[in-house]
Amino acid sequence: FALAELEFSRPAFAPDLGERIHFRFRISPPLDPADPLAPYRTVDMTANIFDIRGRFVRNLYLYDRRSALTPEAPLSDVWDGRDAAGRPVPPGVYVLRLVIEPNLSRATRSMVVVR
Numbered sequence: 001f002a003l004a005e006l007e008f009s010r011p012a013f014a015p016d017l018g019e020r021i022h023f024r025f026r027i028s029p030p031l032d033p034a035d036p037l038a039p040y041r042t043v044d045m046t047a048n049i050f051d052i053r054g055r056f057v058r059n060l061y062l063y064d065r066r067s068a069l070t071p072e073a074p075l076s077d078v079w080d081g082r083d084a085a086g087r088p089v090p091p092g093v094y095v096l097r098l099v100i101e102p103n104l105s106r107a108t109r110s111m112v113v114v115r
Contacts, residue, residue, distance in 0.1 A: 001043055001068060002105040004028035006098055012112035015081025015088050021111055022078045023047075025098060031069045041068040044101040049079060052093040052110075058084045063101070071100075081113050091115050 047060035
């Protein structure tokens with residue numbers, strides 16, 4: 001499997017106002033729901049946040065096992081604008097890196113934190 005697209009619910013958000021940014025992705029090739037093995041195929045997902053200089057900010061999840069048929073998890077695929085210690089990050093540009101295993105397909109997308 002490979003990550004085919006990655007998109008945000010909005011390009012910028014204000015965590016100080018309680019806003020969060022949701023992301024969606026699609027994997028390719030899509031599984032055929034009629035395939036009897038499709039419900040048993042899984043992928044491991046990792047989502048990390050970095051600042052514009054490439055410094056680690058936070059892991060949203062690591063090796064999260066998901067169904068390859070429906071890999072999105074709306075309650076997990078979200079960032080609240082906080083770092084690994086739970087502090088709000090300063091305004092600026094941040095990068096989400098999403099990795100799908102076992103083949104390590106990656107997708108990155110930038111977003112803006114505003115005050």
